[in-house]
Amino acid sequence: MKAKNLLIAFCVLLFNSCVLKSLHPFYVSSAIFFEKSFTGNWVDSKNGKWDIVALNDEFKKEKEPMSEEDKKMFQQYKDGYFIKYVEDKKEATFIGIPFKVNNQLFIDFNLFEFDTGELNNLVKSNIIETHTVAKLELLNNGSVSLKWLDEDRLSELFEKNQIQLKHEKVGINKTLVLTGSSKELYKFLKKYLDSDIKNKWETDKKFTLTRANETP
Numbered sequence: 001m002k003a004k005n006l007l008i009a010f011c012v013l014l015f016n017s018c019v020l021k022s023l024h025p026f027y028v029s030s031a032i033f034f035e036k037s038f039t040g041n042w043v044d045s046k047n048g049k050w051d052i053v054a055l056n057d058e059f060k061k062e063k064e065p066m067s068e069e070d071k072k073m074f075q076q077y078k079d080g081y082f083i084k085y086v087e088d089k090k091e092a093t094f095i096g097i098p099f100k101v102n103n104q105l106f107i108d109f110n111l112f113e114f115d116t117g118e119l120n121n122l123v124k125s126n127i128i129e130t131h132t133v134a135k136l137e138l139l140n141n142g143s144v145s146l147k148w149l150d151e152d153r154l155s156e157l158f159e160k161n162q163i164q165l166k167h168e169k170v171g172i173n174k175t176l177v178l179t180g181s182s183k184e185l186y187k188f189l190k191k192y193l194d195s196d197i198k199n200k201w202e203t204d205k206k207f208t209l210t211r212a213n214e215t216p
Helices: 003-013 055-061 068-077 121-125 151-159 182-194
Strands: 040-044 049-054 081-087 090-101 104-114 131-138 144-148 167-170 175-178 206-211
Touching: 049 055, 055 068, 055 081, 081 104, 090 182, 151 175
Parallel strands: none
Antiparallel strands: 040 049, 040 206, 049 081, 081 090, 090 104, 104 131, 131 144, 144 206, 167 175
Protein backbone atom coordinates (compact mmCIF):
# COMPACT_ATOMS: atom_id res chain seq x y z
CA MET A 1 0.00 0.00 0.00
CA LYS A 2 1.34 3.43 -0.88
CA ALA A 3 2.26 5.62 2.08
CA LYS A 4 -0.34 8.26 1.20
CA ASN A 5 -3.18 5.74 1.00
CA LEU A 6 -2.04 4.09 4.23
CA LEU A 7 -2.06 7.42 6.03
CA ILE A 8 -5.58 8.21 4.78
CA ALA A 9 -6.85 4.80 5.89
CA PHE A 10 -5.16 5.20 9.26
CA CYS A 11 -6.68 8.62 9.85
CA VAL A 12 -10.17 7.42 8.93
CA LEU A 13 -9.86 4.42 11.24
CA LEU A 14 -8.88 6.47 14.25
CA PHE A 15 -11.56 9.16 13.75
CA ASN A 16 -8.68 11.58 13.29
CA SER A 17 -10.42 13.90 10.82
CA CYS A 18 -12.38 16.79 12.30
CA VAL A 19 -12.62 15.28 15.77
CA LEU A 20 -11.63 17.50 18.69
CA LYS A 21 -8.74 16.02 20.64
CA SER A 22 -7.53 16.56 24.18
CA LEU A 23 -4.45 15.58 26.15
CA HIS A 24 -6.61 14.86 29.20
CA PRO A 25 -9.93 13.06 29.77
CA PHE A 26 -13.12 15.10 29.40
CA TYR A 27 -14.69 13.77 32.60
CA VAL A 28 -14.24 13.99 36.35
CA SER A 29 -14.60 10.84 38.45
CA SER A 30 -17.74 12.04 40.23
CA ALA A 31 -19.57 12.28 36.88
CA ILE A 32 -18.93 8.69 35.70
CA PHE A 33 -22.19 6.90 34.93
CA PHE A 34 -22.22 3.37 33.51
CA GLU A 35 -24.98 2.80 30.95
CA LYS A 36 -25.47 -0.96 30.54
CA SER A 37 -27.70 -0.66 27.45
CA PHE A 38 -24.73 0.63 25.43
CA THR A 39 -23.02 -2.77 25.66
CA GLY A 40 -23.45 -5.39 22.95
CA ASN A 41 -22.79 -5.89 19.25
CA TRP A 42 -23.73 -3.04 16.92
CA VAL A 43 -23.47 -2.05 13.27
CA ASP A 44 -23.58 1.40 11.72
CA SER A 45 -24.73 2.76 8.36
CA LYS A 46 -21.12 2.97 7.18
CA ASN A 47 -20.67 -0.80 7.51
CA GLY A 48 -18.65 -0.42 10.70
CA LYS A 49 -18.94 -3.08 13.40
CA TRP A 50 -18.88 -2.27 17.10
CA ASP A 51 -18.33 -4.73 19.94
CA ILE A 52 -18.86 -3.02 23.30
CA VAL A 53 -18.36 -4.82 26.60
CA ALA A 54 -18.11 -3.70 30.21
CA LEU A 55 -14.46 -3.49 31.24
CA ASN A 56 -15.41 -4.83 34.66
CA ASP A 57 -16.59 -8.05 33.00
CA GLU A 58 -13.40 -8.30 30.96
CA PHE A 59 -11.26 -8.06 34.09
CA LYS A 60 -13.33 -10.78 35.78
CA LYS A 61 -12.54 -13.18 32.91
CA GLU A 62 -8.84 -13.08 33.71
CA LYS A 63 -7.78 -16.29 35.44
CA GLU A 64 -4.31 -15.12 36.37
CA PRO A 65 -3.85 -12.88 39.45
CA MET A 66 -3.71 -9.22 38.51
CA SER A 67 -0.35 -7.49 38.60
CA GLU A 68 -0.01 -4.19 40.44
CA GLU A 69 -0.17 -2.41 37.08
CA ASP A 70 -3.37 -4.27 36.18
CA LYS A 71 -4.90 -3.40 39.55
CA LYS A 72 -4.25 0.29 38.96
CA MET A 73 -5.76 0.02 35.48
CA PHE A 74 -8.80 -1.79 36.90
CA GLN A 75 -9.42 0.92 39.48
CA GLN A 76 -9.12 3.64 36.85
CA TYR A 77 -11.29 2.07 34.15
CA LYS A 78 -13.57 -0.47 35.92
CA ASP A 79 -16.69 1.60 35.18
CA GLY A 80 -15.92 1.91 31.49
CA TYR A 81 -16.24 -0.01 28.25
CA PHE A 82 -13.85 -1.96 26.06
CA ILE A 83 -14.84 -0.89 22.54
CA LYS A 84 -13.73 -2.75 19.42
CA TYR A 85 -14.41 -0.94 16.15
CA VAL A 86 -13.86 -2.59 12.75
CA GLU A 87 -14.11 -0.75 9.43
CA ASP A 88 -12.92 -2.11 6.07
CA LYS A 89 -11.25 -5.02 7.92
CA LYS A 90 -9.17 -2.57 9.97
CA GLU A 91 -9.57 -2.86 13.71
CA ALA A 92 -9.07 -0.45 16.58
CA THR A 93 -9.89 -0.80 20.25
CA PHE A 94 -10.72 1.97 22.69
CA ILE A 95 -11.35 2.39 26.37
CA GLY A 96 -14.55 4.37 26.71
CA ILE A 97 -15.57 6.03 29.95
CA PRO A 98 -19.26 6.98 30.21
CA PHE A 99 -20.21 10.09 32.15
CA LYS A 100 -23.01 12.57 32.52
CA VAL A 101 -23.08 16.31 32.08
CA ASN A 102 -26.37 17.97 33.03
CA ASN A 103 -28.04 14.56 32.69
CA GLN A 104 -26.68 14.14 29.14
CA LEU A 105 -24.59 11.04 28.46
CA PHE A 106 -21.09 11.30 26.98
CA ILE A 107 -18.31 8.84 26.20
CA ASP A 108 -14.64 9.71 26.60
CA PHE A 109 -12.72 7.70 23.99
CA ASN A 110 -9.07 6.80 24.56
CA LEU A 111 -7.24 4.74 21.93
CA PHE A 112 -5.98 1.39 23.27
CA GLU A 113 -4.73 -0.56 20.25
CA PHE A 114 -5.05 -0.32 16.48
CA ASP A 115 -4.23 -2.33 13.37
CA THR A 116 -0.81 -0.98 12.50
CA GLY A 117 -0.71 -2.70 9.09
CA GLU A 118 2.40 -1.48 7.31
CA LEU A 119 3.18 1.30 9.75
CA ASN A 120 6.85 1.12 10.65
CA ASN A 121 8.30 1.69 14.10
CA LEU A 122 9.33 5.26 13.31
CA VAL A 123 5.76 6.18 12.38
CA LYS A 124 4.39 4.48 15.49
CA SER A 125 6.80 6.40 17.70
CA ASN A 126 5.35 9.68 16.41
CA ILE A 127 1.78 8.83 17.40
CA ILE A 128 0.52 10.31 20.64
CA GLU A 129 -2.57 9.12 22.51
CA THR A 130 -5.32 11.69 22.89
CA HIS A 131 -8.87 11.74 24.18
CA THR A 132 -11.99 12.51 22.16
CA VAL A 133 -15.54 12.92 23.38
CA ALA A 134 -18.86 11.87 21.88
CA LYS A 135 -22.39 12.74 22.92
CA LEU A 136 -24.37 9.54 23.41
CA GLU A 137 -28.13 9.36 22.90
CA LEU A 138 -30.28 6.28 23.45
CA LEU A 139 -32.99 6.54 20.80
CA ASN A 140 -36.58 5.37 21.24
CA ASN A 141 -36.23 2.70 18.55
CA GLY A 142 -33.39 1.01 20.45
CA SER A 143 -30.63 2.50 18.31
CA VAL A 144 -27.78 4.65 19.63
CA SER A 145 -26.54 7.99 18.33
CA LEU A 146 -22.90 9.03 18.72
CA LYS A 147 -21.78 12.55 17.79
CA TRP A 148 -18.19 13.61 18.32
CA LEU A 149 -17.27 17.14 19.33
CA ASP A 150 -16.04 18.73 16.11
CA GLU A 151 -12.62 20.37 15.78
CA ASP A 152 -13.70 22.79 13.06
CA ARG A 153 -16.67 23.96 15.13
CA LEU A 154 -14.51 24.68 18.16
CA SER A 155 -11.79 26.34 16.06
CA GLU A 156 -14.43 28.75 14.76
CA LEU A 157 -15.57 29.57 18.29
CA PHE A 158 -11.98 30.14 19.44
CA GLU A 159 -11.41 32.53 16.55
CA LYS A 160 -14.53 34.49 17.54
CA ASN A 161 -13.45 34.48 21.21
CA GLN A 162 -16.73 32.84 22.16
CA ILE A 163 -15.07 30.27 24.40
CA GLN A 164 -12.06 30.34 26.69
CA LEU A 165 -10.18 27.07 27.11
CA LYS A 166 -6.50 26.13 27.10
CA HIS A 167 -5.45 24.77 23.73
CA GLU A 168 -2.64 24.56 21.19
CA LYS A 169 -2.40 24.25 17.41
CA VAL A 170 0.15 21.51 16.79
CA GLY A 171 1.94 19.95 13.83
CA ILE A 172 2.17 20.94 10.19
CA ASN A 173 -1.61 20.77 9.82
CA LYS A 174 -2.16 22.96 12.92
CA THR A 175 -4.38 20.40 14.60
CA LEU A 176 -6.37 21.80 17.50
CA VAL A 177 -5.55 20.01 20.78
CA LEU A 178 -7.11 20.97 24.09
CA THR A 179 -4.59 21.15 26.93
CA GLY A 180 -6.81 22.05 29.88
CA SER A 181 -7.26 19.81 32.90
CA SER A 182 -10.11 17.30 33.12
CA LYS A 183 -11.84 19.58 35.61
CA GLU A 184 -11.63 22.49 33.14
CA LEU A 185 -12.82 20.30 30.24
CA TYR A 186 -15.80 19.04 32.20
CA LYS A 187 -16.71 22.59 33.20
CA PHE A 188 -16.46 23.59 29.53
CA LEU A 189 -18.86 20.80 28.49
CA LYS A 190 -21.41 22.00 31.04
CA LYS A 191 -21.25 25.55 29.69
CA TYR A 192 -21.30 24.30 26.09
CA LEU A 193 -24.45 22.27 26.73
CA ASP A 194 -26.18 25.26 28.31
CA SER A 195 -25.09 27.70 25.60
CA ASP A 196 -27.29 29.03 22.80
CA ILE A 197 -24.54 28.44 20.22
CA LYS A 198 -26.16 27.41 16.95
CA ASN A 199 -25.36 24.01 15.42
CA LYS A 200 -23.03 23.20 18.29
CA TRP A 201 -23.31 19.45 17.64
CA GLU A 202 -22.95 19.72 13.88
CA THR A 203 -20.24 17.26 12.83
CA ASP A 204 -19.15 14.95 10.03
CA LYS A 205 -18.15 12.33 12.58
CA LYS A 206 -21.40 10.79 13.74
CA PHE A 207 -22.82 7.29 13.83
CA THR A 208 -26.18 5.67 14.40
CA LEU A 209 -25.65 2.21 15.87
CA THR A 210 -28.21 -0.57 15.48
CA ARG A 211 -28.12 -3.93 17.20
CA ALA A 212 -26.20 -6.38 14.99
CA ASN A 213 -29.12 -8.82 14.87
CA GLU A 214 -31.47 -6.13 13.63
CA THR A 215 -31.79 -4.51 10.22
CA PRO A 216 -30.31 -0.96 10.19
